[in-house]
Amino acid sequence: MPVWVYAATLVLVVVICYFLLKKFFSNTALPATTGEGQELKIQEIDYKTTNPEEEAEEIYTSFNPTDGEAEEIHTSFNPTDEKPGLEDNPEDLIKEIVFPQKEGKQKSQDYLYQNQKGGTKMDPEIKVPVLIGEGTIQKMVESTVTLASPAVKIREIRATMENLRTDVIPGKVIIQGTLHKQIFYVGEDTVIHHQTELIPISYFLDITGAAPGMDVTVTSAVEHVTYNLLNPTTLHQKVILAFSAVVTQTQILNVVAGIGTPLYYVPQVMGTGSQQLIAETTVTLANAAQKVDEITAVVRDITTDVITDKVIIQGILHKQIFYVGVDNVEYHQAEDVPFSLFVDVTGAGPGMNVQVHPTIEAINYTLENETTLLQKVVIMFEVVVTQNVQINLVEGTGPVVVVPEVAGEATGQTLLQDIVTMERPTQKIRNIDASVTSITGNVIANKVIIQGTVHKQIFYIGTDNIEYEQSEDVDFSFFVDVTGAVPGMSVVLVPTIESVIPELLSETQMLEKVVLQVLAKVTTTVRLAVTQVQLPV
Structure with a gap:
């Protein structure tokens, strides 16, 4: 067989595979693009054509793979090694090599994308918490309380942790809260009395990799309460507390999706976008100023609305102005500036979830006179649009994610x-x-x-x-x-x-x-x- 016929037949087989894969995945394939952004068009052919060699030659001419690509296709596919003779019958080739039947045991639910070289990518991007580190500590809280009335005996002490607050610093998690105790005791009058005790607590855990801005989940448990009535009005108590902290960082991962169960309920990234906003305002200072010491700004009260391929963002830019008056006294003045903008996000649609990450990039100001201050604040908005889906994730050696099953x-x-x-x-x-x-x-x-x-x-x-x-x-x-x-x-x-x-x-x-x-x-x-x-x- 001539070499050009062999090459054309190989290309024909590849294109036939693409056509049937497209039908098999319910037409979810997207057109590929070249490096210049132009659509890469691959013709579809009928494997029952009466003259496959002529049609293959036409497709080969339009597709025009390089010698290296053709060799790669032949090496990776090479169907005739185990099924000799099928190269002359494209229909049998498709049935026997490309789609071996599995009687319903395997069914792909992934998205099918066409890449530049005609391959396939069936791997979703998900936005999930990635485990950075974790740690546990035990602490004993010891206290002595004076009872409001003389006690004959202690009936019960109930202890709970309330108002837990956390702060992540480099390599550590700081935990603060209140130990709330309810003391029930029998008085000399045989009446059950109740007394409350509140003890503030503050501890830290060493967690390698922890850094400011990361997320932390802290759980607490009261493991044991012991007490001793020293005299009718003096009660000594010991409470053993346990704290567990898990530090995570939300990341976008391109993962390999599996088939079947278990299923995980995760946000799949549908699109991302960014937009810069310059908020320019002129404020009249309450006192005559000789210079501006500092201006700080934060973005608050963000609301979003998702429409087709766009995300509308509204919010408040809260500024604090610190300036030195002509009397050499430093003053403070606050300013709230409403803003709105939209960000183009291809793939966004009504009902999807949106995460907006604003960053204050620059604050410039000019004191035009003693009471007039011109300000320009540059804000970058990063937008991620997601939709919750149920998918199976292939286990491997990559990052450890914390996800709901x-x-x-x-x-x-x-x-x-x-x-x-x-x-x-x-x-x-x-x-x-x-x-x-x-x-x-x-x-x-x-x-x-x-x-x-x-x-x-x-x-x-x-x-x-x-x-x-x-x-x-x-x-x-x-x-x-x-x-x-x-x-x-x-x-x-x-x-x-x-x-x-x-x-x-x-x-x-x-x-x-x-x-x-x-x-x-x-x-x-x-x-x-x-x-x-x-x-x-």
């Missing part, structure tokens, strides 16, 4: 029905907007108890032909059966208002029915060393 899920529905008294005589209900404003879940054995509030805005036409608005909050409570749920597990609740049905019974009363559906996903936090995608150099 799905233990079970179920969907429940409830009908909220009530009679609303209208504030004014009504002739027609125009519209009712309903939303779930609060929702909580409590996990018990094989069940999730769901509670929350539905907020409704009723728009109606009065008998005077004027449109009015009336608000109402309705509480709800029901449970969903979730096999595998265990107390102590976490739960993610996704509510959906399926239908709102109003019926005007009279000019002053309306029957309202709301159909609410809630997806309850029960998870448990696990640690997993993932496999990262090795990107080509």
Whole structure:
């Protein structure tokens, strides 16, 4: 067989594989691009063509792989080594080599992308906490308290940790909080008395790799309480406390997704973007100034709205101005500057989650006169748009991530029905907007108890032909059966208002029915060393 025919046949096989892979993954493939940003078009052919050699020659001419690429394709694919004779029958080649049937045992759920050289990439990017370090400590808190009245004996002492606060510094985690004790004792009058004691605590843990800005989760436990009534009014106590701290840093990882279970509920990155904002303002100082000592700025109260391929950001730029007056006294003045901007994020869509990371890059100012201060603040906004998905992650030797593993899920529905008294005589209900404003879940054995509030805005036409608005909050409570749920597990609740049905019974009363559906996903936090995608150099 001539060499050019052999090469053309190889290219034909590769293109056929691409065509069937595209169909196999339900047309999720995206077009590839060249280094210059132009689309790399690969023609599709029918493997039943009556003249495959001519069509292969045409495709080979348009595709034009380099000699090295052709050799790489031949070396990696090379189907004829184990299945001789199939190169002359493309249909059999596809059936026997490319798609060996597995009778439903394996089904890919990954995204399929076409890269520049016609290969495939089926590896999602996820934004998850990566374990940096962890540590535990035990401490004994010893105290002596004077009782308000003489005691015959101590009935019980209950101790809990409250108001835990943490701070991450290089190599350490500082823990602060309050040990709250409730002392129940029997007085000489045989009455049970109660007395409270609050003890502030402060400790630190050494954790290698910890750094400011990282996230930390601290859990506390009261392991033991012992006491001794020294005399009728003096009580000596010892409380043993245990603290566990886990330091993580949220990172975007390109991981290898697996097949089957277990499933992990993680945010998948749908798109990223950045935008710079220059906030320029002129402020009148309350006192005459001879110079500005310092201006600090932070971004507060950020709100976002996701639309197609864009994220709208609004917030407040809070500034503190420190300046020296003409009387040589240093003064302080605050300023709040509202701002808004949008960031282009390809792949963003309504309902997705957004994380905004603002950075103050520069603060420039000019004291134009004793009371007029011109300021320019440069802010960089980094935006990451994610959507929560359930995927299997291939274990490996990469970073250890802390992720929720799905233990079970179920969907429940409830009908909220009530009679609303209208504030004014009504002739027609125009519209009712309903939303779930609060929702909580409590996990018990094989069940999730769901509670929350539905907020409704009723728009109606009065008998005077004027449109009015009336608000109402309705509480709800029901449970969903979730096999595998265990107390102590976490739960993610996704509510959906399926239908709102109003019926005007009279000019002053309306029957309202709301159909609410809630997806309850029960998870448990696990640690997993993932496999990262090795990107080509």
